[in-house]
Amino acid sequence: MTYICPICRANFCSKHCDAWWNPDTFNYERSSWSLATHCSDHFDKWWNPNKYNWRDSSWRLAKYCCTYFDKWWNPNKYNWRDSYALAEYCHDHFDKWWDENKFDWEAGSRELAKYCSNHFDKWWNPTRYEWLFSSTALAQYCSQYFDKWWDENKFNWQNASWTLAKYCYMYFDKWWNPEKYNARYIAHLEQYCAEYQAKWTSLKLYASLTA
Numbered sequence: 001m002t003y004i005c006p007i008c009r010a011n012f013c014s015k016h017c018d019a020w021w022n023p024d025t026f027n028y029e030r031s032s033w034s035l036a037t038h039c040s041d042h043f044d045k046w047w048n049p050n051k052y053n054w055r056d057s058s059w060r061l062a063k064y065c066c067t068y069f070d071k072w073w074n075p076n077k078y079n080w081r082d083s084y085a086l087a088e089y090c091h092d093h094f095d096k097w098w099d100e101n102k103f104d105w106e107a108g109s110r111e112l113a114k115y116c117s118n119h120f121d122k123w124w125n126p127t128r129y130e131w132l133f134s135s136t137a138l139a140q141y142c143s144q145y146f147d148k149w150w151d152e153n154k155f156n157w158q159n160a161s162w163t164l165a166k167y168c169y170m171y172f173d174k175w176w177n178p179e180k181y182n183a184r185y186i187a188h189l190e191q192y193c194a195e196y197q198a199k200w201t202s203l204k205l206y207a208s209l210t211a
């Protein structure tokens with residue numbers, strides 16, 4: 001579905017919005033995405049919560065229309081599969097949208113850790129947090145809350161060991177476990193945890209013997 005501007009021939013032209021915009025004929029089902037993406041400057045002109053395609057394009061509201069958050073936000077209409085976009089683009093409005101029961105932890109844990117770390121105490125839930133692919137984000141972006149989230153049984157040592165060495169070296173004695181640290185990431189120990197070398201050297205020896 002295209003809406004060509006009669007003046008400059010561009011599709012979904014924001015500059016000459018008045019020349020092609022017609023709320024009665026616009027196909028919200030198929031083209032809501034273009035309004036949020038290209039015409040956020042004219043938000044008040046096209047916004048219609050009953051016609052907007054929340055199913056496919058909720059994340060575009062979060063990404064492109066964050067300035068108008070208070071006008072469009074509706075927890076019952078927003079597609080929570082796009083939870084990650086709220087965390088990534090609307091963290092300034094965190095208190096308005098946060099709902100731990102509606103939030104999609106599978107798809108948005110990483111963004112919570114990365115973009116909402118200053119709200120850590122409000123959202124942290126070790127049972128709901130997605131540890132498999134998002135352990136790295138905890139170590140990288142929430143290291144100041146290490147004591148609150150650290151759980152050696154939940155942390156994904158397999159793919160995130162290196163983030164402990166790189167971002168949480170100051171807590172080395174709290175997390176270090178030669179049985180669990182992934183020996184593939186010895187280089188990170190050498191680079192960031194040199195002062196603890198006496199403690200991890202045995203792992204290095206073990207890795208070189210089994211390589």
Ligand SMILES: [Zn+2]
Pocket residue numbers: 005006007008009010013014015016017
């Ligand atoms: Zn135009």
